[in-house]
Amino acid sequence: MTDVSGDRASRPTRRSALAGLVGGAGAVLAAGCTPSGVSPANAPTPSRTPSVTPGGPTPGVMTLFKDPGFNFNGLLALGGSGQGSAEVGEVLTAVNTINKAGLSSQSYVETFKKLGDELMDAPEGPSPDEQTTRFRALRAAQYYGQALFFVLGSDNPGSEEQLYKSGRGAWDKFCKLCDPAPVTANVAYGRTPMPVWFFRPEESDQRRPTVILTNGSDGQNVDMWTYGVPAALDRGWNALVYDGPGQGQLLFVDQVIFTPRWETVVKPLVDWLSTRPDVDKDKIALTGLSMAGDLAPRAAAFESRIAALVAMPGCLSPWLGFPAEIREILTPSKQESNDIWNKEVVPELPPADAATMKKRFEPFSVQAMLDARDGKMFTDFYTPARRVEALDITDVVDRIKMPTLVLDYEDEQFYPGQARQMFDKLTSPKDYVKLTAATGAQLHCSPMAPQQHCEVVFDWLGETLSVG
Structure with missing residues (x-):
């Protein structure tokens, strides 16, 4: 810890528009797309299974998943343990289950949703007192939130609202039991x-x-x-x-x-x-x-x-958190921007990257959210992109x-x-x-x-x- 008091570039090709996207559910999901120290404009095309080097930002046991996007979210869950909003053993067991099944949005969502469901049920053994029930609900809210983050890339994106409501129900139950x-x-x-x-x-x-x-x-x-x-x-x-x-x-x-x-x-x-x-x-x-x-x-x-x-x-x-290749799609013309998006970019998007873009844009466009829940890619790139830019x-x-x-x-x-x-x-x-x-x-x-x-x-x- 340290303490110290013009003219648009030529139209991007499909390949260049995809170059800044992270393979799998990469860092675009959290409003960023490139590793620290790498210029978005010069970011290398990532592999589908990014490697994590021993000297990287999450060395050794800090690497729960090989994909940096999933890993970041797993670390957020693990970090909540100190405040009772997760349990180390529960998170690491979930990580092992996901890796054994094969890391994907589907395995991630299924595993964490199941964990949330189990915590909202009464545990085996003695009847739980209020404190037990309270913190089980808090951890359930965490795990539902983990599942919610990747649900648009799962086999059931239409469950997004219900999954949110499950997490909200757990949060409200926790709050009612606070003193x-x-x-x-x-x-x-x-x-x-x-x-x-x-x-x-x-x-x-x-x-x-x-x-x-x-x-x-x-x-x-x-x-x-x-x-x-x-x-x-x-x-x-x-x-x-x-x-x-x-x-x-x-x-x-x-x-x-x-x-x-x-x-x-x-x-x-x-x-x-x-x-x-x-x-x-x-x-x-x-x-x-x-x-x-x-x-x-x-x-x-x-x-x-x-x-x-x-x-x-x-x-x-926040717009600068997107790679230059994505930002270049946005032009002063709504028609031109959407033509680039729909004709050049979307047809080349792998499923994982498509889920990434759906997730990234849903808070800025109701139609993008509804399309994503219906398993479709949004067609109006221009409107939500302008909102992010604003x-x-x-x-x-x-x-x-x-x-x-x-x-x-x-x-x-x-x-x-x-x-x-x-x-x-x-x-x-x-x-x-x-x-x-x-x-x-x-x-x-x-x-x-x-x-x-x-x-x-x-x-x-x-x-x-x-x-x-």
Whole structure:
């Protein structure tokens, strides 16, 4: 960990358009496509079974799967064990089962869904008490989320909504058994209310600092538990978890996609918090995990009531997380862009890469999501691509006035270099921390070290807001 305070290129060929895609369910799935240190424009065409070298970002036992996309997700599940949102033995047993069956979206989905189902049933032996039932439900939410991530590449993509609801049911069951249980509410957002879960250390009206935990693309509520709720409660903070547009219930059930104006999401949340007697209105912090390292700073640039901001990692443009070969498909002309996509790219996409693109674009297009659930590739590339492009916050970062912590990660595979670029553009009080392989905290969002991740974030927040 280190701490420091014109004219479009010629039309891409089918081969060049595919060159930046990762074989299997590669890193495109998490909004990035190239290994750290490799320029997207010069990225080599990957093999179908990428090799993982001993000196790579996940050496030795850190390599659960040979495919880096599956491996990253497996590490996220494993990392949740420290906060009770996974069990080491359960995850590693699932990994062995998947590898024995042959790694694929199908084997991954089947194995983790079965594990979630088993945990939602009563265990053999003595009747489980509330704590057992509670944490079995939390782990089930994790495993359903793992299955959900790859379901569009499975034999049953149409089960996506139901699989989400299974995970949501597990999460809600866990929350009801917490002591105290989080306050649940629906906060107005356009025509579709946002579900929120407001966690408190205890039920008094004592005013406390509060952190709004913002998920990224493809994350689930259980990830906000791993990356903040217990850390907040243990330090006497409140923590707000929510589903915004493009996330959770709003995406998979209500069919509301991402908005580039995230301040319209955060403002009603701050309004709601400000009415509560147990919230210190002068100490409301905002964090953004993964792609929310773009969303949260955007909101903070226009919401002055945020007292402190954390971008995890800093991200100026999620669109730059796609390889140049994919970005080049997008032209000023909708017709031309879609012709390239449908006539040159889609016919050459292997099934695994097709599933990758379906997953990557569904939070930005309802039609793309519905097509994917129907086993079809979306035909309108232009519209969701423009929506991703619109998330660029390069020109608004200098509006941020509150103290800001920008996290970065060694071997950041999705937004390499962007955290430092954001830090350099900030004009507010700022700090930059890079989590490294020296303590096993490498890779996007430190999947193997979420506890260490939370320590850095909450130590900074406590010092910045004079808490504790």
